[in-house]
Amino acid sequence: MISRTQLPADGGLRESETPYDIIHRFEKIPTKVFPTDVEAVQNIADRVVAAINEFCKSAAEGKTFALGLATGRTPVGLYRELAARCDKGLVSFRRVAVYSLDEFYPITPKEQQSRNYSIHEELINHIDILPENVHLINAEVGKDELGNYCAEYDKAASEIDLMVMGIGEQGQIGFNDVDVTSRSKTRMVKLSHNTRSVLTSLFFGDGNTPSMGITLGIGTVLKAKEILLMAWGEDKAQAVKSIVEDEATTKVPASLLQEHHNITVFADDNAASLLTRCQTPWLVGSCDWTPKFVRKAVVWLCERVGKPILKLTNDDYIQNSLGELLEVKGTYDQINIEVFNDLQHTITGWPGGKPNADDSTRPVKSSPYPKRVIIFSPHPDDDVISMGGTFHRLVKHGHDVHVAYETSGNVAVYDDVVLQNIDTSREFGFGDHYDEVQAIIRSKVKGQPEPRALLNIKGAIRRAEARAACRSLGLNDRTNAHFLNLPFYETGGIKKGELTDADINIIIDLLHQVKPHQIYVAGDLTDPHGTHRLCTEAVFEAMERTKDEEWNKECSIWLYRGAWQEWNLGMVDMAVPLSPEEIIAKRHAIYRHLSQKDIVPFPGADKREFWQRAEDRTQNTARLYDALGMAEYQAIEVFVRMR
Numbered sequence: 001m002i003s004r005t006q007l008p009a010d011g012g013l014r015e016s017e018t019p020y021d022i023i024h025r026f027e028k029i030p031t032k033v034f035p036t037d038v039e040a041v042q043n044i045a046d047r048v049v050a051a052i053n054e055f056c057k058s059a060a061e062g063k064t065f066a067l068g069l070a071t072g073r074t075p076v077g078l079y080r081e082l083a084a085r086c087d088k089g090l091v092s093f094r095r096v097a098v099y100s101l102d103e104f105y106p107i108t109p110k111e112q113q114s115r116n117y118s119i120h121e122e123l124i125n126h127i128d129i130l131p132e133n134v135h136l137i138n139a140e141v142g143k144d145e146l147g148n149y150c151a152e153y154d155k156a157a158s159e160i161d162l163m164v165m166g167i168g169e170q171g172q173i174g175f176n177d178v179d180v181t182s183r184s185k186t187r188m189v190k191l192s193h194n195t196r197s198v199l200t201s202l203f204f205g206d207g208n209t210p211s212m213g214i215t216l217g218i219g220t221v222l223k224a225k226e227i228l229l230m231a232w233g234e235d236k237a238q239a240v241k242s243i244v245e246d247e248a249t250t251k252v253p254a255s256l257l258q259e260h261h262n263i264t265v266f267a268d269d270n271a272a273s274l275l276t277r278c279q280t281p282w283l284v285g286s287c288d289w290t291p292k293f294v295r296k297a298v299v300w301l302c303e304r305v306g307k308p309i310l311k312l313t314n315d316d317y318i319q320n321s322l323g324e325l326l327e328v329k330g331t332y333d334q335i336n337i338e339v340f341n342d343l344q345h346t347i348t349g350w351p352g353g354k355p356n357a358d359d360s361t362r363p364v365k366s367s368p369y370p371k372r373v374i375i376f377s378p379h380p381d382d383d384v385i386s387m388g389g390t391f392h393r394l395v396k397h398g399h400d401v402h403v404a405y406e407t408s409g410n411v412a413v414y415d416d417v418v419l420q421n422i423d424t425s426r427e428f429g430f431g432d433h434y435d436e437v438q439a440i441i442r443s444k445v446k447g448q449p450e451p452r453a454l455l456n457i458k459g460a461i462r463r464a465e466a467r468a469a470c471r472s473l474g475l476n477d478r479t480n481a482h483f484l485n486l487p488f489y490e491t492g493g494i495k496k497g498e499l500t501d502a503d504i505n506i507i508i509d510l511l512h513q514v515k516p517h518q519i520y521v522a523g524d525l526t527d528p529h530g531t532h533r534l535c536t537e538a539v540f541e542a543m544e545r546t547k548d549e550e551w552n553k554e555c556s557i558w559l560y561r562g563a564w565q566e567w568n569l570g571m572v573d574m575a576v577p578l579s580p581e582e583i584i585a586k587r588h589a590i591y592r593h594l595s596q597k598d599i600v601p602f603p604g605a606d607k608r609e610f611w612q613r614a615e616d617r618t619q620n621t622a623r624l625y626d627a628l629g630m631a632e633y634q635a636i637e638v639f640v641r642m643r
Contacts, residue, residue: 007269007571007640009035011293013281022285026276028258029229029244031265033272037232040266041077044164044228048082049091051162051226056095064097064133066160068221070174071100071118073530074166074230079119083126093129099157101165102174102215103137105188112448113202114139137214146188146214154186154220163224167231170194171239171252175215182256184217204411208446218256227263229254231271233533234524234565240267241274283321289328291342296570297322298339299628308629309340344630346575346638351390352399352518363574363641364518364556370399371517374510378522378535379409380466380483381593385610387520387560388473388586389578389618390637395474402514403475404482404507405466406535407489408459411450413595415441418457449491459485461595468592473585482510488534496531499538507542515551519543523559523567523640532562540642557642563613566638569624573641577633578618587611 015023024030034040048067055065069075085091100115109116116136124134135156141149165173176184177192189212191199196209203209221227231240239252244265248255257263269278277284282297289297302309305316314332317325329335345361353359355369373394377383383391383403394401418437426432440454450458467477475481484506488497521539524532546552558574561567578586590611591597597609608616618635626632 007642011288011290011296013277013284014286014288018285023277025284026245028248029263029265031240031244031267031272031275033267033269033275033278035269037077037268040230040232040268041081044078044230044266045081045085047228048078048162048164049085052091052093052096055161056092059095064095065162066157067096067098068157068160068163068165068216068224069098069100069119069123070102070165071115071122072166074232075164076122078164078230079123083123086127093127093133096129097133097135098124098129099160099216100136101163101221102213103139104210105139105212105214107139107210109136109140111446139214150186150188150214154217157186157216157220158223160224161226163221163227165221165227165229167229167236167239167243167254168195169198169235169239171243171254173218173221173229173254173257175213176218176253178253179250180218180253180256181250182222182259183219185220186214186216188212188214201411204450218253222257222260224260225262227257227260229257229263229265231265231267233268234270234273236267236271237274240265240271244275280321282324286324289325291338292570294325294329294335295339295342296568297325298335299343299568299570302628308627309343310336310629312336340629343569343572343625343628346572347577347625347630347636348574349393349577350397351574351576351639352394352397368517370397372400372514373402373518373520374514374516375401375403375520376507376522376535376539377403377405377466378532379407379412380405380462381409381469381590381596381610382522382532382562384469384473384586384589384593385563385614386522387637387639388589388614389582389635390520390560390576390639391475392473392582392585392589393576400480400514401475402480402482402510402516403466403470404484404510405463406484406486406507406538407531408455408483408485409462410455410459413458413461415454417461417595418454421461422457458595462593465593465595469589472589472592484510486535486538488538489531496534499534499541503538504541504545507538508546511542511546511552516555517551518556518558520558520560520639521642522562524562524565558639559642560637560639561617563610563617566617566621567640569621569628569638571640572638574639575621575625576637576639577622577631578635578637580634583615583618583635587615590614 032043034043052065086093100119103115107114111117119136137153167173175189175191177195191211191213199209200206242252243254246255248258272278280300281287287293298309301312301316301320301322304320312332317323317332326332346363348363351364352371352373353364353366353369354362355366357366359366375383375391422434422437426434437457440451444450463483467481470477470481486503486506488499488503491497522532522536543552615635618637621636621638622633625636
């Protein structure tokens with residue numbers, strides 16, 4: 001299925017007119033940037049297949065090509081592509097030996113969370129590799145044997161022909177965390193707090209998450225003849241910039257690979273967004289100055305010099321490498337006024353359009369009114385966390401608002417929350433099933449998917465919470481709240497399946513039922529195999545398949561952000577100010593999701609509750625608008641329109 005989660009290009013560096021060495025002059029590691037991870041994967045697969053095929057032609061019989069492999073979500077697309085090419089006969093792995101980058105300790109290869117299990121599931125089980133050529137880290141070795149085992153594995157992995165890896169959000173590779181040295185070898189390490197926080201969801205909670213792991217060292221990786229580093233999504237953007245452009249430091253382990261003689265970084269647009277040639281391309285070469293790109297540059301300039309738009313001077317532009325903008329678009333004061341008006345026109349209190357109003361400068365058309373609206377929510381709380389104020393405003397203005405909860409979110413409920421709900425039901429006299437449910441919980445097997453009966457209860461809890469949130473915002477939860485339960489999510493475990501026609505058709509059926517004028521979709525452009533991203537891909541694919549239908553031609557798509565990220569103001573198409581009362585209404589809607597309150601099951605490194613993250617994000621957005629010279633608001637929710 002084609003990846004459609006890609007923001008349309010709007011201005012930027014004229015790469016065809018800029019010499020290669022100029023484009024890459026800020027980079028210490030050569031970096032290839034692609035519009036999507038799908039296109040990047042094709043390019044990497046070409047490199048891997050070509051390297052294997054060339055080796056098989058030239059190397060002596062009996063020799064094997066040593067391929068180093070990582071796990072995690074980043075390489076999933078590559079492994080699927082390599083398996084497909086093997087199936088088509090474009091490459092054979094019979095003369096390939098594979099080595100793994102890391103493994104939890106202790107863990108068995110039969111546990112679904114193990115790196116060993118993942119590599120088999122994603123690649124080895126689907127290619128023609130010989131069993132004797134599979135050399136994955138063995139995490140069942142006794143502690144008294146670990147020293148010798150790691151030394152032997154390090155020696156074997158020191159002759160890798162091609163190492164293919166992803167990177168962590170802090171620039172980790174494998175379990176090489178901060179303060180690692182460039183001479184480190186294969187060894188057992190204690191997993192950092194941040195690493196374990198990220199792994200919490202994979203292991204169904206803190207208590208099950210390993211504290212130790214075995215990893216190749218940076219020094220071992222540096223011995224590989226060629227290294228390919230992959231990074232997809234905005235959550236990797238800062239790491240990519242640090243690795244590619246900043247000075248090498250032990251605080252960013254992958255940056256130590258700058259000394260390698262044959263290394264390439266592959267990134268999608270989102271992961272590369274903070275590179276100089278992507279974030280501030282006017283510092284690199286000539287640009288295509290579209291209106292939105294002009295706004296991006298001016299907003300950047302305001303932040304750089306600490307001034308609102310209308311106070312920028314000619315010298316501000318000249319001294320900050322924006323002279324070309326003046327040459328192309330006119331005097332500084334003209335540009336200031338145009339950008340000020342452009343940004344001001346993004347602000348509206350009428351996200352569904354203001355009836356009988358001049359909409360020539362408004363982000364949303366005044367007619368039809370009221371509009372039919374669908375808010376697609378990946379989990380049963382993303383709607384209120386991300387755009388609860390706008391949700392409330394749409395309902396209050398009389399639009400026919402529907403919320404589509406794409407997944408059950410059942411894995412994100414603690415067992416004790418289940419027992420509390422069952423106990424409440426018992427106290428109300430609705431039946432005593434406490435011991436029965438407790439027995440199901442006790443039957444859980446570490447590392448295995450949860451029992452379906454338990455997941456069903458957890459899904460019911462989250463549906464009830466979502467309905468309560470809808471009611472708190474004035475929506476009819478019986479007719480306008482839709483629980484889609486997309487099949488890709490319902491695997492029973494943290495690892496999800498692939499999108500199929502079954503997922504897409506469920507969304508198409510809802511689109512046909514509502515025939516919306518507006519849809520709101522999660523715009524989290526991070527992990528291409530994460531739940532948010534897959535849910536958004538499913539909606540876009542459904543819209544693509546219905547593009548010739550009349551309702552679709554009039555439907556606008558708006559992207560909202562989650563609790564962790566916000567749109568850059570240079571990209572924003574609609575900004576909805578929230579009053580103090582609306583902030584409280586949004587907070588109370590988030591409160592209805594009691595299973596996610598106080599102790600978030602999978603919080604990551606950010607320990608704030610969701611309502612706190614949401615309020616901090618929207619209030620900071622309001623401060624940014626204020627700093628640019630706009631009116632001062634309590635909070636603002638912002639959206640980008642897909643065209």
